[in-house]
Amino acid sequence: MTSTLVTGPSGAGTKSRAARLVDTAARTWRTNLAALPTLAAVVIFIAMIVYGEAAYGRILQYNTISNLLINNAHLVIIAVGMTFVILTGGIDLSVGAVIAFSSVAGLMLANAGWPAWVVIALMIGFGTAFGVASGVLIQFFNVQPFIATLAMMFLARGLASTLSTKPERLSDESPVRSLATKFKVIDGERVNDLVLTPGVLIAVLVIAVGFFVLHRTRTGRTVYAIGGSEPSAALMGLPVVRTKLWVYAISGTLAGLAAVVYTARLGIAQNITGIGWELDAIAAVVIGGTLLTGGAGYVLGAVVGALVLGLMNVLITRDGGIRPEATTIITGGILLVFVLLQRALTARKRE
Amino acid sequence: MTEPSPIVEMQGISIAFPGVKALDNVDFRLFPGEVHTLMGENGAGKSTLIKALTGVYQIDSGSVLIGGQEQHIHGTAEAQSAGISTVYQEVNLCTNLTIGENVMLGHEVRGWSGVNWRATHRAATEALAKLGLGHLDTRRPLSSISLALQQLVAISRAMVTDSKVLILDEPTSSLDANEVDGLFQVMRGLRDQGVAILFVSHFLDQVYAISDRLTVLRNGKYEGEYLTRELDRTALISKMIGKDLEVLKSLGSNRQAEERDRTVTPLVKATGIGRAGSVEPTDLDLHRGEIVGFAGLLGSGRTELARLLYGADRPDSGEVEIEGKKTEIHTPVDGLDHHIAFSTENRRDEGIVGDLSVRENLILAVQAKRGWARPLSRRDQDAIVGKYMTALNVRPADPDRPVKNLSGGNQQKVLLGRWLATNPELLILDEPTRGIDVGAKAEIQQSVAELAEGGVAVVFISSELEEVVRLSERIVVLKDHRKIGEIVNGPDVTAQEVVDIIAAHGTEAALESDIIDPEGKD
Structure with missing residues (x-):
């Protein structure tokens, strides 16, 4: 900090040109410091694509990209929700279990003949309800986010098991499944087509809305302020309580939405669906450069993080030589590298 | 001067916390276009009064009138919409955001596509320009500017809401002299625009430099409201500590003037020991068997100096010799290893462990x-x-x-x-007698005197000057985070003398420590 002590209100203004140039460079560096981990995630993502293309081939082609997007749409959606939570310095461990409950309950209702749009609305609504419950516990009963959402995780998982412990199947004629209808965007050679589903479009919409809320609304700026310093945000007169409730409601709602997208694609749901997905989402957010302590990070980072995880699975499958057991080890390794990178950056900032 | 009607009028304010009456029937007035300082020692109720005004605490009885109308304020946001903004001692901004965002948080300019960042930054620049900070690049992160500038950014944030009342709660505690001047310029500018400024500071010089009016609180009670130019420093101090000047004068020292040979190697010799923001570099000798009192108002740096000696805080300048050997004391464990013990002033939070037994x-x-x-x-x-x-x-x-x-x-x-x-060789006692009854107080003083006779070096810190004068062989006087004098105690040294030193130590008069030695020996 001492190097930028420059200017009292009177202004110092007697610096040499070279010193000013150094200052400008330092400023540019510092201004973009927060974006650096996200940038690193993008670089690693590109590096993975290049390596995959060189080593295994057939990565940069329409059908691989289509599958990557379709198979990870649900993860992207919960990662966006998780970004909101982590930006405030909180955590939401309940999303995986909420997806399980929401999917099982939704499928049972659909099979019982409820109209599709009601089922979809209810699935999303269940997610919102769990999110609001977490938020209320955290905000009004002063429970640690970790514990409150852990409790919600057990509750949701338990409720899902109460409903059914067998895989529930959705008939192929159910209108819910239309959300997974594939449509060709670009017709390539033979099966090499760019194919999307409404699920993917929903994910894209979620990303866009998430970005807008975080960067273009006061609520979004309050999210960042809370992550920077919650007491400061409160003393600045920002609506801290309301915003924190919002954040958990958003995460829960997006978990419900992810349940819709996922069950539409698979047509199957079980009480053990989504085990560990909350951790995948957290990993995606962290790899994407969001600080776990809150206050810095981007929705787009989380998206890249989710795609890094998805692409890694693709590469491991393509390789064939890597045992599937190693997948989690590699995920852990990547995560560790990113956290260490962030550590180094924040330490640098603090001096 | 014809007085306009007050913008803020607080009448008969009382607030009780469990076991403590934090404010007891306190009155306070604040006029537009004045800088009004709230004076009092720590715990006198200054912060509580401010929090009562800004709605952080609810008042038990009394009324708050703003612009002549009674208001019940709940929380910071309501206070802001009533035109009251507060800038706290610790800068309450978000260092992860840019300067402009911090100025405008919650007041961003919005257009059809949400927040219009260009307009928002423009508005931030305008707000900063009003305080002469128009040259700041609002897109830089807040963490890239100095604490002093952050403080000013916090003030411009307050001005974005067109505040009529600006509360500055110890804004100068982490600023250096130049930065304080800059802040004062800004404060005078705002005052001339008709803003009412409520200022809190422990630094008497600053209070006299900037304020038009003073309200003194003591132990949660209203002591009086004075025009600054009509109340001299000595009178102010005696109002703050609540001792009549005559009483202060009559208190003599019971200590015999002993000749102590101070040429021998002291147990602890500190040279230029200091820490940025808490203690300015200070020299200090402590001899075996000697009780050295630290005198000064709360917040003068006496606790901070003691913490440096013990290693509770790490000094960033100077060196310490123990029995002539250079020693590094950077942690409490270092302190304990060198037989230094430190009894904290904060008995409940840092001292005893309430749920454990006496044993x-x-x-x-x-x-x-x-x-x-x-x-x-x-x-x-x-x-x-x-x-x-x-x-x-x-x-x-x-x-x-x-x-x-x-x-x-x-x-x-x-x-x-x-x-x-x-078995300490140096025992540091910070406020060992605060808040305890007279009998126990006498017993503790007795124990301390016996310890010193047994050869322990004792540092004795107390807000009660008489107690310091009675017990100490030497008195180190501190003010504004620096040692401003040292008195070798003798039969005719009184608490008044210490008060005089603190009061006399003016802005430019005595930058160097003047050693006052009534006995003519040193």
């Missing part, structure tokens, strides 16, 4: 010094507990009673016993 509290420091892997045997424990409970007369004489059930005075004795059990 456990007494042996805590000895045990910590031995390391937890080697627990004290029951017999050793009993020896320590028996010795100090008797020596210090801890009542009730039940070592297994939780210490929180003891009176404050007895808790303090347990704390003293804890440090004595480590």
Whole structure:
């Protein structure tokens, strides 16, 4: 900090040109410091694509990209929700279990003949309800986010098991499944087509809305302020309580939405669906450069993080030589590298 | 000067916390276009009064009138919409955001596509320009500018809401002299625009430099409202500490003027020891068997200096010699290793462990010094507990009673016993007699005197000047985070003399420490 002590209100203004140039460079560096981990995630993502293309081939082609997007749409959606939570310095461990409950309950209702749009609305609504419950516990009963959402995780998982412990199947004629209808965007050679589903479009919409809320609304700026310093945000007169409730409601709602997208694609749901997905989402957010302590990070980072995880699975499958057991080890390794990178950056900032 | 009607009028404000009456029937007025300083020692109720005004605390009785109308404010946001903004001692901004965002948070300019960042940054620049900060690049992160500038950014944030009342709660505590001047310029500018400024500071010089009016609080009670130019420093100090000047004068020292040979190697010799933002570089000698009092108002740096000696805070300048050998004391463990013990002023939070028994509290420091892997045997424990409970007369004489059930005075004795059990060579006592009854106070003073006779060097810190004067052989006078003088105590030294030194130490008059030596020996 001492190097930028420059200017009292009177202004110092007697610096040499070279010193000013150094200052400008330092400023540019510092201004973009927060974006650096996200940038690193993008670089690693590109590096993975290049390596995959060189080593295994057939990565940069329409059908691989289509599958990557379709198979990870649900993860992207919960990662966006998780970004909101982590930006405030909180955590939401309940999303995986909420997806399980929401999917099982939704499928049972659909099979019982409820109209599709009601089922979809209810699935999303269940997610919102769990999110609001977490938020209320955290905000009004002063429970640690970790514990409150852990409790919600057990509750949701338990409720899902109460409903059914067998895989529930959705008939192929159910209108819910239309959300997974594939449509060709670009017709390539033979099966090499760019194919999307409404699920993917929903994910894209979620990303866009998430970005807008975080960067273009006061609520979004309050999210960042809370992550920077919650007491400061409160003393600045920002609506801290309301915003924190919002954040958990958003995460829960997006978990419900992810349940819709996922069950539409698979047509199957079980009480053990989504085990560990909350951790995948957290990993995606962290790899994407969001600080776990809150206050810095981007929705787009989380998206890249989710795609890094998805692409890694693709590469491991393509390789064939890597045992599937190693997948989690590699995920852990990547995560560790990113956290260490962030550590180094924040330490640098603090001096 | 014709007085306009006050913008803020607080009448008969009382607030009670469990066990404490934080504010007792306090009146306060604030006029547009003035800088009004709230004076009082720590715990006098200044912060409570501010929080009552900004709606952080709810008042039990009394009324708050803003612009002549009674208002009930709940929380910061409501206070802001009533035109009251607060800038706190610790800068309450978000260092992860840019300067412009911090200025405009919650007031961003919005257009059809949400927040219009260009317009928002433009508005931020305008707000900053009003305080002469138009040259700041609002897109830079807040963390890239100095604390002093952050403080000014916080003020411009307050001005975005068109505040009529600006509360500055110890804004200068972490600023250097130039930065304080810059802040004062801004404050005068705002005052001339008709903003009412409520200012809190421990620095008397600053108070006299900037304020038009003073309200003095003491122990949660209203002491009076004065025009700054009509109240001199000595009178102000005696109002703050609540002792009549005549009483201060009549208190003599009971201490005999002993000749102590101060040319021998001191037990502890500190040269230029200091820490940025808390203590300016200070020289200090401490001899065996000598009680050295630290005198000064709360916030003058006396606790901070003691913490440096013990290693509770790490000094960033100067060096310490113990018995002539250069020594690094950077952590409390270093302090303990060199037989330095520090009894904190914050008895409840940093001193005793309320739920543990008297026995456990007494042996805590000895045990910590031995390391937890080697627990004290029951017999050793009993020896320590028996010795100090008797020596210090801890009542009730039940070592297994939780210490929180003891009176404050007895808790303090347990704390003293804890440090004595480590056989310290230097014992630092920060406010050992605060808030305890007269009997226990006398017993503790007695114990301290006996310790010194036994060869321990003692640093004695107290807000009660008479107590310092009575006990100490030498008195180190501190003000505004620096040592401003040292008195060798003698029969005719009085508390008044110390007050005079603190009051006389003006802005430019005495930047160098003037050693005052009434006996003519040093």
